[in-house]
Structure formats: structure tokens, C-alpha cells
Amino acid sequence: MSLHGIASPGATLGVDWEERVDFARLRTERLARARAAMESSDLGALILFDQNNIRYTTATHIGNWARDKLFRCVLLMRGEAPILWDIGSAARQHRMHARWLPESSWQAGISSWRGSIPEDVGVEAGNARRIAQHLRERGLHREPIGIDVVEIPVLRALEAEGLRIVNGQELMQQARKIKTADEIALLDHAAGMVDAAYDELYRTLHVGMRENEAVALVNRVLYEHGSEEVEAVNAISGERCSPHPHVFSDRMTRPGDTAYFDIIHSFNGYRTCYYRTMNVGSANAAQRDAYKRARDAIDQAIAAVRPGATSRDVALALPSAADLGYTSEEEAFGLQYCHGVGLSVWEQPLISRYHSLEHPVPIEEGMVFALETYWPTKDGSSAARIEEEVVVTADGPRVITRFPADELLVAGTRYWNGFGFSGGAVGPSPSDPSEA
Numbered sequence: 136m137s138l139h140g141i142a143s144p145g146a147t148l149g150v151d152w153e154e155r156v157d158f159a160r161l162r163t164e165r166l167a168r169a170r171a172a173m174e175s176s177d178l179g180a181l182i183l184f185d186q187n188n189i190r191y192t193t194a195t196h197i198g199n200w201a202r203d204k205l206f207r208c209v210l211l212m213r214g215e216a217p218i219l220w221d222i223g224s225a226a227r228q229h230r231m232h233a234r235w236l237p238e239s240s241w242q243a244g245i246s247s248w249r250g251s252i253p254e255d256v257g258v259e260a261g262n263a264r265r266i267a268q269h270l271r272e273r274g275l276h277r278e279p280i281g282i283d284v285v286e287i288p289v290l291r292a293l294e295a296e297g298l299r300i301v302n303g304q305e306l307m308q309q310a311r312k313i314k315t316a317d318e319i320a321l322l323d324h325a326a327g328m329v330d331a332a333y334d335e336l337y338r339t340l341h342v343g344m345r346e347n348e349a350v351a352l353v354n355r356v357l358y359e360h361g362s363e364e365v366e367a368v369n370a371i372s373g374e375r376c377s378p379h380p381h382v383f384s385d386r387m388t389r390p391g392d393t394a395y396f397d398i399i400h401s402f403n404g405y406r407t408c409y410y411r412t413m414n415v416g417s418a419n420a421a422q423r424d425a426y427k428r429a430r431d432a433i434d435q436a437i438a439a440v441r442p443g444a445t446s447r448d449v450a451l452a453l454p455s456a457a458d459l460g461y462t463s464e465e466e467a468f469g470l471q472y473c474h475g476v477g478l479s480v481w482e483q484p485l486i487s488r489y490h491s492l493e494h495p496v497p498i499e500e501g502m503v504f505a506l507e508t509y510w511p512t513k514d515g516s517s518a519a520r521i522e523e524e525v526v527v528t529a530d531g532p533r534v535i536t537r538f539p540a541d542e543l544l545v546a547g548t549r550y551w552n553g554f555g556f557s558g559g560a561v562g563p564s565p566s567d568p569s570e571a
Contacts, residue, residue, distance in 0.1 A: 141320045145327050147361060161317040162194040162235050169211065172310035179278025180270060181303045182293070183209040187478040188283050188307045190404055192217050193240070195233060197225045199364045205286060206246035210266055212275055220244025220262070247288065254288050263292035270298070281306055312475060312483040313501040318405060319526055322476060322503055325402035326524055326535045329409045332356040332398055333538040340546035342390050342416055346370035346383045353398055362400045366480075369397035372415075377511040377518040379470060390416040390550075393425075395520040399480055408480045408505045409536050410522035414545045421512040426519040426543040428454075429510035432471070433521050436506050440498060440525055440532040446486040447495035449473060453488060453508065460511060464489040470509040476524055477503065502527040503535075519543070 142153040149155065169192050173181060183189055186202055189209050201207060201222075210218045220242045221229065229241035247258050270276040280293070281303020293300055314322070332353045339352055350368040357365050370383040372394035388394060395412040412429075414422060435452040456467035468489050475482030484496055484504060503526050511518040521540055525532040 141316055144320060144323055147324070156317050156320050158194075158317070159235065161315065161321075164315045164317070165191050165194070165311075166217070168310045168313075169307065172306050173211065173213065173281075176281075176306055177279055178281045178301070178303065178306065179275035180210060180212040180280050181306070182266065182280060182282045182285075183211065183303070183307070184285060185283040185304070185307070187311075187404075188304075189219065190478055191307070191311060193219050193233075194235065195219060195221070195225075195229055196363075196404065197221065199366075204246070204248050205284075205289075206244065206248060208244060208246070208262070210269060212269065212273055215273065216240050218242060218269070247286070249286070250288075259286075259288045259292040260295070263289070263296050263298075266293065267296035267298060283307055308483045311477055313499060314477060314503050314526075315501075318477060319501075319503060321403050321405040322407075322524070322526075323535045325400065325405050325407045326409060327537070328357055328360045328362060328402060329398045329400070329407050329536070330538045331360055333396075333411050336396065337413060337538075337544060337546050340388070340394065340413060340415060342547055343387055344415075345385050345387050346372055346394075347385050349394075349396065350383050353396070357398075357400050362402060363404065364401040366399040366401065366406065367397070368399070369395075369410075371395050371520075374516060376520075377515050379509065379518065379520070381469075388415045391419065391422075392416075393418075393422050393517040393519065395518075397520075397522070404478050406476055406478070406480050407524065407536075408474070408476055408507075408522060409524060410507060410520045411538055411540055412519045412521060412543065414543060416545065416547045416550060418543055418545050421514065422517055422519070423543055425510045425512045425517065426521075429508045429519040429521050430541065432510065433506055433508040433523060436473070436508070437523060437525060437532050437534065440506075440527060442498060442500045442527060442529060444498045445495035446473075446484050446491040446498065449486050449498070449506075450488050450491040453486075453506075454510065455488060459509060460515070469507075471507065473504050473506045475502065475504045480505070498527055500527050500529055 142155050184205050189207055190196055192209055208220045216236050218240055223243035226241045226243040230238045252258050279301045280298050282300050283304040335356050349370040353368045354365050372388050373392040376393050392415045397410045399408050432454050436449050439448045439452045453471040456464045459467055461467035473486035505522055505524045507522040509520050523534050524536045525534050
């Protein structure tokens with residue numbers, strides 16, 4: 136199916152004979168949306184340290200190693216091209232190869248590298264002075280200045296320059312919540328890469344395989360398929376399934392184990408959050424019941440997704456904390472909720488019973504979000520976890536996570552017995568995958 140006129144979804148090679156993802160259009164439309172959001176606000180400028188906001192406004196990327204250093208900074212002012220202060224050699228690289236913005240947009244800069252350079256050296260004060268000078272030259276220094284994330288010394292230095300700093304992250308979330316056609320195509324491709332990882336995992340998963348081995352396998356498949364960054368792979372098995380520990384271990388799988396996985400990675404910046412549950416060798420009635428309940432819940436939530444509905448409608452379709460054996464929605468948070476997916480896995484809308492029943496927001500065409508459900512077995516010995524990513528279209532939800540999840544799949548050795556209890560004939564045991 137074509138994605139809004141984008142040909143050959145899943146292809147990555149650029150060609151001259153059809154229109155595929157248009158990266159020039161992607162860059163232009165993202166920056167235009169950030170500008171429009173700022174123009175509709177009372178902000179004079181935005182100061183951006185969040186790596187995803189920096190990519191959204193400048194289309195630059197220098198690798199996952201930059202994620203926690205907070206040395207990259209964008210100044211986006213009304214009516215001006217963004218200015219990015221980046222590590223020196225990267226700024227030179229941008230001037231050479233990022234021609235979609237003027238050379239003046241790419242500047243060398245430095246931060247304290249999370250306090251590694253002491254505050255009394257004056258790095259923060261110098262950077263604040265430089266930003267304030269740009270704002271004064273354009274008459275914006277008396278306007279509110281939005282900022283997304285900030286270190287305390289940087290905030291103090293900006294305020295010492297007389298700037299009034301306000302929350303800018305909400306504005307950037309609003310700008311990013313409706314995806315362009317090219318963003319949707321990239322999200323669809325990222326999900327397709329996880330389809331391939333799950334297919335390989337299903338064919339490989341067996342009794343004795345360790346959770347960390349599954350993580351290694353998924354990383355290999357994704358990077359071989361062109362992933363830019365594998366942010367996280369959760370692998371949870373056996374008794375570790377309930378309660379959900381949210382981290383993989385070196386546990387070895389055993390016959391009859393449930394195992395669920397979450398795969399978060401990035402293709403050209405666009406991420407996935409994509410759970411699947413499988414059993415190893417066999418599945419018992421309690422495990423199948425838990426899976427069915429999780430599947431029914433996610434299907435009901437997906438059915439509630441349509442333009443004109445609200446996040447309250449979707450939240451009401453999700454299991455309650457009491458359904459899952461928890462005492463409050465805060466305690467159950469993260470097991471049955473929805474969250475936007477784009478350049479990060481935490482975008483609007485975020486939907487949960489914790490907050491969406493009283494604070495609903497509209498579901499809009501062009502949103503892309505992941506819906507997650509979870510259900511423990513009655514004795515608490517195991518649990519099922521399912522997640523689907525959907526694009527909100529004019530006709531309702533379109534699911535882009537395609538690895539089969541309508542029923543509980545059983546991987547590994549097929550077990551056969553040597554005696555048929557009903558009449559003595561040899562045949563598949565009740566633990567055969569076809570019976571599960």
C-alpha cells in the first residue's frame with residue numbers, strides 16, 4: 136500500500152524513476168512546523184538542547200554518543216535560520232555537506248560536558264552572553280524565551296543576562312505530534328526492520344537460549360538492516376515476566392516459558408517501540424488465557440482510535456490497574472498505555488488511565504503512537520505483553536507493526552509423545568505448537 140504517494144515502502148535506495156522518501160521535503164516541513172508553532176506562541180525564540188528537537192529543526196545527527204553531553208545547542212529565533220553550536224569538527228562537516236541551511240547556521244561551540252569543566256571557568260556564562268547578544272540584535276531579548284531541557288548552571292547564566300526563560304518543550308511536542316508523509320514512511324520502515332528481527336528471533340528462540348543472547352541477535356539483525364541506533368532491547372522470560380522488570384538478564388529459557396521482548400531502535404532518526412510475546416517449546420492454558428486477555432484489550436484500544444475520538448476513549452478501552460492486580464493507576468503505569476512515536480519514543484499523545492480520563496486530548500489524523508497492553512496469569516507465574524504501532528488515518532487506525540500477534544506463537548523444538556492416550560496411536564503431544 137502506498138504511503139501518501141510515497142513509492143515502494145521499505146526500499147532505501149534512492150532512484151530516479153519514482154518518488155520515494157523525499158529528505159529535502161522532510162527537512163523543510165519539519166522546520167516549518169517548528170517555526171509555525173513558535174509564531175503562534177508568545178515566544179521570541181527557542182533554545183534547544185534535546186537531541187530530537189535539534190534533529191527536527193536542523194536535520195543534523197552526530198551519533199548516539201552525543202545523547203548525554205548537552206553540548207549541542209540550537210537557537211531558533213523568529214524570522215531567522217536556526218543556529219546550531221556543535222562540537223567543532225562537526226560544525227565544519229555541516230558547513231561542507233548540510234547545504235539546506237546557510238553556513239552561518241553551523242557554529243563551533245562547547246559546554247561544560249555535564250559539569251566536567253568547572254562552573255568557575257565560565258563556559259556557561261560565555262554561551263549565555265553569546266545567545267543574549269543574538270537576541271538583543273534582533274530585539275527579542277525582552278520576549279519569553281522557550282527552552283526544552285537545561286542544566287542548572289546554564290539556566291542561571293541565561294537568567295543573569297536578563298532573559299525570561301519559560302517551558303519550550305511543550306511547544307516542540309505540539310509541533311512534532313502530527314507526522315508528515317515522509318515521517319510516516321520512515322516510521323513504517325523502522326517497524327518493518329523489527330518485523331525482520333522478530334522473524335529471526337522466532338526461528339532461533341529455543342530452550343537454553345539466554346535473554347542476553349536474544350538481545351545480541353536482535354541487535355545484529357537490526358544493524359545489518361541499516362539501523363542507525365538500537366536504543367534498547369528488552370528480553371524477559373519465565374518467572375521474570377511478572378512483575379515486569381523492564382530490563383534483560385542472562386536468564387536461560389526453559390521448556391514452557393513465556394518470553395516477551397520490546398525492540399526500540401532508530402532508522403534515519405525514526406523509532407520503534409514494539410513488544411511481542413512468544414512461548415518456548417509449549418504453552419499451557421493459563422499462559423494462553425493471559426495472552427488472549429492482553430490481545431482482546433489491545434484490539435479494543437485500537438478500535439477506539441479514530442479522528443474525532445479522544446484519548447479518554449482509548450484509555451477506557453485499556454485494562455484498569457485493578458484488572459492487572461495493582462492497587463493504583465500510578466503503580467500500573469507503563470503496563471497499559473499509549474505513547475507517541477517519532478524521533479523519540481516519548482511524544483504526544485501519551486494516553487493512560489492515570490491522566491487521560493480527566494484530561495482528554497483529541498485524536499488527530501497524522502498522529503503515530505504505540506499501544507501497549509499486559510496481562511499476568513492468574514497465579515502470577517507469567518504474563519503476556521503486546522504492543523502495536525498505529526498511524527491515525529481519516530478512516531481510522533492503520534497498524535504498521537506486522538509480525539504476527541493475533542495468537543500466542545510457540546518457538547523452539549516441537550515436542551512429540553510416543554503414546555496416544557485416547558487410543559494408543561502415536562501423535563503430537565498436547566504441548567505441540569499446533570495445539571498451543
